[in-house]
Amino acid sequence: MSAIHELSAAELAARYADGTLSPIEVTAALLAHIDAWEPKLNAMYRVHRESAVAQAREAEARWRSKSPRSALDGVPITLKENIATEGDPVPIGTRANEDLPPATADAPPAARVREAGCVILGKTTMPDYGMLSSGLSSLHGVTRNPWRSDRNTSGSSAGAGAAAAAGYGPLHIGTDIGGSVRLPATHCGIFGLKPSHGRIPVYPPYIGRVAGPMTRSVQDAALLLTVLAKPDARDFMRLPYEATDYAAALEGRDLKGLRIGVLTDMNVGLPVHPEIRAAAEAAAQALAGAGAQVEAMRSFLNAELLDGMTRFFEARSYSDIVALTPKRRAKILPFIVEWCSHRAKDFSGEDVMAAYNTYVALRDVTTRATQPFDYVISPTSPILPYEAELPCPGNDPHNALPHIAFTVAYNMSEQPAASINWTASEEGLPIGVQVIGRRFDDLGVLQIARVLEGLRPAQRA
Numbered sequence: 001m002s003a004i005h006e007l008s009a010a011e012l013a014a015r016y017a018d019g020t021l022s023p024i025e026v027t028a029a030l031l032a033h034i035d036a037w038e039p040k041l042n043a044m045y046r047v048h049r050e051s052a053v054a055q056a057r058e059a060e061a062r063w064r065s066k067s068p069r070s071a072l073d074g075v076p077i078t079l080k081e082n083i084a085t086e087g088d089p090v091p092i093g094t095r096a097n098e099d100l101p102p103a104t105a106d107a108p109p110a111a112r113v114r115e116a117g118c119v120i121l122g123k124t125t126m127p128d129y130g131m132l133s134s135g136l137s138s139l140h141g142v143t144r145n146p147w148r149s150d151r152n153t154s155g156s157s158a159g160a161g162a163a164a165a166a167g168y169g170p171l172h173i174g175t176d177i178g179g180s181v182r183l184p185a186t187h188c189g190i191f192g193l194k195p196s197h198g199r200i201p202v203y204p205p206y207i208g209r210v211a212g213p214m215t216r217s218v219q220d221a222a223l224l225l226t227v228l229a230k231p232d233a234r235d236f237m238r239l240p241y242e243a244t245d246y247a248a249a250l251e252g253r254d255l256k257g258l259r260i261g262v263l264t265d266m267n268v269g270l271p272v273h274p275e276i277r278a279a280a281e282a283a284a285q286a287l288a289g290a291g292a293q294v295e296a297m298r299s300f301l302n303a304e305l306l307d308g309m310t311r312f313f314e315a316r317s318y319s320d321i322v323a324l325t326p327k328r329r330a331k332i333l334p335f336i337v338e339w340c341s342h343r344a345k346d347f348s349g350e351d352v353m354a355a356y357n358t359y360v361a362l363r364d365v366t367t368r369a370t371q372p373f374d375y376v377i378s379p380t381s382p383i384l385p386y387e388a389e390l391p392c393p394g395n396d397p398h399n400a401l402p403h404i405a406f407t408v409a410y411n412m413s414e415q416p417a418a419s420i421n422w423t424a425s426e427e428g429l430p431i432g433v434q435v436i437g438r439r440f441d442d443l444g445v446l447q448i449a450r451v452l453e454g455l456r457p458a459q460r461a
Contacts (some may be wrong), residue, residue, distance in 0.1 A: 008216065008219065010217075019063075024053070024060050026074070028056075041143060043159040043163040044163070072118050073117030073118070075118055077121065079109065079113075083175065087102045092130060093128045094333070107203050108234060108235060112230055124158075125137060131339075132155055133393075136389065143159050145165075145385050156180040158184055161192070173212070173214065175210065178404045179408060181194050181210075181419075182380050183404070186381050186432030187384075191215050193416070193418045198239035199239055199440075200225070222246035251450065264277050269306060275426065279432075283422050287448070289455075306401075306408075308354065309358055309408055318345065342398055366410065366415070374437075379432075379433065380419040382406065384427070415438060417435065
């Protein structure tokens with residue numbers, strides 16, 4: 001029999017329904033599991049022991065009276081630190097904000113999971129301002145990869161990726177503006193969905209920024225998306241609500257007639273590790289064996305576009321940092337300050353508009369390049385997990401984002417994209433592949449990922 005921390009959300013709900021497990025029992029087991037692993041991983045910003053137990057008691061009473069709020073009632077969950085939860089500060093990973101007062105209201109994703117009856121175990125870590133694909137933070141310290149503690153989780157949903165891989169419950173929510181759900185997913189060997197922009201309401205909304213499920217299975221992500229996609233008027237960039245049961249529609253996708261592009265090299269950014277390229281090719285061939293029409297796809301990204309997006313992010317972060325007092329600014333991870341200011345401090349208005357126009361151009365070329373295909377398969381990251389203590393691969397603040405070439409475009413084009421673990425490297429490190437769909441086709445991306453989940457090699461235990 002599986003240990004409680006290994007059970008999926010779907011399995012927990014079934015056990016609650018038949019009375020063989022209770023939310024109280026599960027919550028206690030997971031809190032103990034977190035206590036055992038946190039000294040090694042440092043994935044949690046806050047653990048909500050008392051409130052989690054209280055929420056579990058309420059959920060148990062609802063299950064006993066056969067009146068659960070949702071299919072996820074009583075199922076434990078964590079939320080990334082930058083997703084506001086009432087009563088918790090939202091320092092967004094940096095010591096510059098360590099004295100902020102608590103949030104006075106839940107952000108939309110937090111509000112939806114409370115309404116669904118989920119047990120909120122706590123908040124997970126992230127790097128300063130969410131602007132590193134790393135587990136390093138001036139406030140939280142170093143978050144480590146459960147597969148190898150000397151390796152990075154990637155980021156910025158670093159704690160969520162580690163927590164999901166280590167069994168801190170089945171459900172976790174991250175955010176993604178350039179790869180921050182999908183990169184930890186591939187480096188931690190889990191499933192992560194960046195939905196279509198606006199599918200999951202967030203607050204405050206921003207260009208390219210989404211919240212997304214991070215789980216150990218596609219089914220659990222589909223269950224969570226069904227809850228998170230419900231409307232919230234605070235997000236003025238939200239999509240019209242569609243009452244889709246993503247989990248119910250997950251199975252049985254027929255691949256015959258589907259045209260799938262395979263993009264294994266962006267020809268910009270970091271070179272693709274041979275084992276990662278092989279994994280993406282193997283996933284594509286598995287889909288071909290199941291009836292899909294698979295075609296090689298050429299890169300649509302170039303050095304100018306990637307550098308323009310880097311400038312966009314630099315300008316965005318520099319505007320935040322320059323507004324701080326010198327005392328607060330001195331608390332930020334020095335790498336972040338150097339990264340966002342070395343060029344942006346001299347940007348003119350023309351430079352900032354050129355960076356913004358790069359976002360528009362990238363959206364255009366990405367949409368045109370992927371439109372001929374129903375779905376695209378690619379690596380999620382070009383590299384295997386790197387050293388845990390580094391703020392980015394290569395440790396160069398003047399070239400900090402070359403590893404996001406496979407992910408950032410779909411934030412700007414607003415297309416759904418997911419990372420699903422495919423295999424492990426020769427060193428035993430996770431390797432994920434990315435599934436990209438057309439805008440609004442979140443269900444299709446989940447369905448293709450579910451097919452891959454059934455076709456992939458046996459997973460490392």
